[in-house]
Amino acid sequence: MNDEEAKAGVIAEYEARIAALERKVGQLTMELDLEKTPRMWTAGGSERFFVISGPLAAPSDGGAKP
Numbered sequence: 001m002n003d004e005e006a007k008a009g010v011i012a013e014y015e016a017r018i019a020a021l022e023r024k025v026g027q028l029t030m031e032l033d034l035e036k037t038p039r040m041w042t043a044g045g046s047e048r049f050f051v052i053s054g055p056l057a058a059p060s061d062g063g064a065k066p
Contacts, residue, residue: 038051
């Protein structure tokens, strides 16, 4: 193998390592985002319920007044 082929092999190894690290960063970012999401646990702890909030319904929509 000549010098140019050796360099190409090293570059390919670096690119593969970079791709693996980028995937890991993406995975960890998603895990952190999930930890920031408010959630409530049931007594058994096996089911998740997510709390979603928004503006109160307008009185014209038949919503209750605050």
